[in-house]
Amino acid sequence: MAKTRKPSAQLSREKLADMYTKMMQTRRFEEKVAYFFSRGMVHGTTHLCIGQEASAIGAVGALGDDDWMASTHRGHGHSIAKGLDINRMMAELLGKSTGYCKGKGGSMHISDLSSGHLGANGIVGGGIPIATGAAISVMQLGEDRIVLCFFGDGAINEGTFHESLNLASAWHLPIIYICENNQYGMSMSTARATNVEDLSVRASSYGIPGVRVDGNDVFAVYDTVSAARDHVRKNGPYFIVSETYRHMGHSKSDANRYRTKDEIAEWKKRDPIPRMRAYLEGAGGFAPEEVDAMEKRASDDIEAAVSFAQSSPDPELTDLPTDVYAD
Amino acid sequence: MSQREITYAEAIREAMSEEMRRDPAVFFMGEDIGVYGGAFGVSVGMIDEFGPDRVRDTPISEAVIVGAAAGAAATGTRPIAEIQFSDFLGIGIDQLANQAAKMRYMFGGNASVPMVIRAPAGSGTGAAAQHSQSQEAWYCHIPGIKVVTPSTPYDAKGLLVSAIRDNNPVVFLEQKLLYRQSGPVPEGDYTVPLCVSETKRPGRDMTVITWGRMVSMVLEVAQKLSSERGMEIEVIDPRTLMPLDAGPIIASVKRTGRAMIVHEAVRTAGYGGEIAATIADSEAFFYLDAPIRRVAGLDVPIPYNPHLERNAVPTAESIESNILELLE
Numbered sequence: 001m002a003k004t005r006k007p008s009a010q011l012s013r014e015k016l017a018d019m020y021t022k023m024m025q026t027r028r029f030e031e032k033v034a035y036f037f038s039r040g041m042v043h044g045t046t047h048l049c050i051g052q053e054a055s056a057i058g059a060v061g062a063l064g065d066d067d068w069m070a071s072t073h074r075g076h077g078h079s080i081a082k083g084l085d086i087n088r089m090m091a092e093l094l095g096k097s098t099g100y101c102k103g104k105g106g107s108m109h110i111s112d113l114s115s116g117h118l119g120a121n122g123i124v125g126g127g128i129p130i131a132t133g134a135a136i137s138v139m140q141l142g143e144d145r146i147v148l149c150f151f152g153d154g155a156i157n158e159g160t161f162h163e164s165l166n167l168a169s170a171w172h173l174p175i176i177y178i179c180e181n182n183q184y185g186m187s188m189s190t191a192r193a194t195n196v197e198d199l200s201v202r203a204s205s206y207g208i209p210g211v212r213v214d215g216n217d218v219f220a221v222y223d224t225v226s227a228a229r230d231h232v233r234k235n236g237p238y239f240i241v242s243e244t245y246r247h248m249g250h251s252k253s254d255a256n257r258y259r260t261k262d263e264i265a266e267w268k269k270r271d272p273i274p275r276m277r278a279y280l281e282g283a284g285g286f287a288p289e290e291v292d293a294m295e296k297r298a299s300d301d302i303e304a305a306v307s308f309a310q311s312s313p314d315p316e317l318t319d320l321p322t323d324v325y326a327d
Numbered sequence: 328m329s330q331r332e333i334t335y336a337e338a339i340r341e342a343m344s345e346e347m348r349r350d351p352a353v354f355f356m357g358e359d360i361g362v363y364g365g366a367f368g369v370s371v372g373m374i375d376e377f378g379p380d381r382v383r384d385t386p387i388s389e390a391v392i393v394g395a396a397a398g399a400a401a402t403g404t405r406p407i408a409e410i411q412f413s414d415f416l417g418i419g420i421d422q423l424a425n426q427a428a429k430m431r432y433m434f435g436g437n438a439s440v441p442m443v444i445r446a447p448a449g450s451g452t453g454a455a456a457q458h459s460q461s462q463e464a465w466y467c468h469i470p471g472i473k474v475v476t477p478s479t480p481y482d483a484k485g486l487l488v489s490a491i492r493d494n495n496p497v498v499f500l501e502q503k504l505l506y507r508q509s510g511p512v513p514e515g516d517y518t519v520p521l522c523v524s525e526t527k528r529p530g531r532d533m534t535v536i537t538w539g540r541m542v543s544m545v546l547e548v549a550q551k552l553s554s555e556r557g558m559e560i561e562v563i564d565p566r567t568l569m570p571l572d573a574g575p576i577i578a579s580v581k582r583t584g585r586a587m588i589v590h591e592a593v594r595t596a597g598y599g600g601e602i603a604a605t606i607a608d609s610e611a612f613f614y615l616d617a618p619i620r621r622v623a624g625l626d627v628p629i630p631y632n633p634h635l636e637r638n639a640v641p642t643a644e645s646i647e648s649n650i651l652e653l654l655e
Binding site: 068070099100101102103104105109111112113114118119121122123126127128129130131132133134135136137138139140141159160163164166167170171322323324325326327 | 352354356380381383385386388390391393394395396397398399400401402403404406418421422425426430431432433434435436437438439440441470471473494495570
């Protein structure tokens with residue numbers, strides 16, 4: 001098993017416990033959602049981030065509470081990391097009126113502007129200009145906050161990626177662009193989609209720093225985003241490529257024809273959750289029972305979220321035409 | 328006291344400037360809007376008053392102009408984004424249609440997107456097929472945005488002030504050929520409400536519904552027919568196409584018994600079809616003495632040759648002959 005490095009910042013025990021609990025909540029949340037879908041208990045589709053938890057929790061863990069975050073279609077981990085209420089997330093997946101979008105959005109549109117969450121997004125690369133606009137607001141309003149913009153490797157060949165990074169650089173906007181390279185845009189491998197092996201070199205096109213980080217190492221991600229956060233507040237945007245892997249298929253339609261079992265098995269050896277657990281029980285100074293308790297709490301939280309969601313009412317038909325226009 | 332007259336372009340500049348003075352959250356971005364003053368000179372001088380932080384020259388990047396406007400609008404500011412020609416909005420349409428327009432609904436009402444996209448539309452400048460379109464119907468087909476098409480300097484200022492203060496994405500389609508036309512415009516603060524149709528000319532014989540540049544053309548024809556033949560044409564300008572204030576249109580057609588829609592945009596799947604259907608769906612149907620008629624652009628791209636260009640869209644002559652036919 002690959003090792004997870006020691007965090008360079010001295011993280012408190014509370015912070016470590018919070019990050020591990022959120023990693024576990026994300027894993028259990030996704031497993032529950034996969035179960036629901038396999039049983040036909042929810043409709044539509046969903047995109048699971050099992051295997052990518054360290055990227056989400058490490059990156060968002062380095063943000064301030066007021067910082068903005070833009071998520072993607074594979075965004076449940078980002079939302080949990082940003083501190084969203086798991087009950088309301090699960091309710092949204094089940095289309096309930098108590099969900100974050102009152103059942104109108106589903107998995108791909110979970111958002112909570114009041115928590116700094118600019119929204120998951122159903123359009124690949126679609127959230128990048130939105131996040132860039134939030135950084136313009138920060139600048140216009142003279143606020144002390146930054147923006148963290150997530151997207152996948154599929155998004156970096158969209159025009160919005162280029163237009164946004166260029167504009168942000170020209171205007172010195174306080175925004176971190178973080179590409180979670182899980183190696184595939186649906187079935188298209190990064191290697192086939194672009195002739196650039198190290199995606200972070202694209203930053204040089206925009207005259208901004210670009211770094212590549214082991215996205216399955218929660219502390220490596222945390223440290224990288226922490227440094228980037230300091231940078232962007234003074235110097236404009238920063239580009240990070242978080243190298244990771246999704247253990248599950250792209251969505252529920254995925255039969256995994258484009259990758260091998262060996263490859264998946266190889267990446268599972270680098271599963272971020274056992275890596276973090278090993279750190280906690282070693283240099284982290286946690287007793288195994290303490291870590292067990294975090295895992296139990298995470299599982300309990302997901303079961304409670306399921307109960308909350310299942311007992312919540314569906315939206316009324318009278319809600320159908322509302323919320324199109326603001327007053 | 329005679330009222331001050333300024334141009335349509337000046338009226339738009341005045342609306343933006345007054346709102347930027349009133350509300351520090353309003354800012355303006357777009358291509359060549361700073362020192363250059365915009366491709367049509369609409370923003371000349373604004374950068375001198377407001378500086379480059381509030382009058383932001385952007386790279387030629389329409390997708391991020393539109394998307395960043397949406398992101399900025401959702402996070403506490405009120406951006407005005409200029410798209411140099413409305414034709415270029417195609418590059419930003421995902422950000423408009425899938426992001427800005429849907430954000431509020433997708434998020435269960437937990438977002439407001441107070442942004443204005445200003446974009447010059449229309450033919451008549453010899454700029455050919457990619458710089459001359461009237462695409463209002465595209466945007467009317469997207470719930471969540473408002474579509475505004477001012478036809479006079481007075482409406483341009485008052486509607487733009489309303490659009491900037493509105494808490495929704497507004498596509499504000501300006502008319503290139505009207506930019507230099509003058510008309511009475513009050514100094515200082517006033518608004519023309521969105522989503523309110525206006526009767527530009529009362530009449531008993533026929534209702535013509537039209538917007539943008541076609542309004543003044545139809546009014547001239549109506550005046551001519553009144554003085555030459557004693558025909559009285561009622562002219563209604565919806566001013567906001569989406570959401571449409573259909574009430575005055577239906578009431579008018581019930582009185583006149585005849586309805587014609589005139590627009591510059593191509594005929595097929597144009598917004599005139601929607602208005603015709605709205606009339607036909609309503610109680611006005613039972614008062615019709617003739618079929619509803621559309622006078623619209625031909626189903627062709629706008630050509631370059633001036634003679635071809637002029638005849639690709641309704642002209643005073645074609646409007647007049649259609650009115651006379653319908654009144655027979």
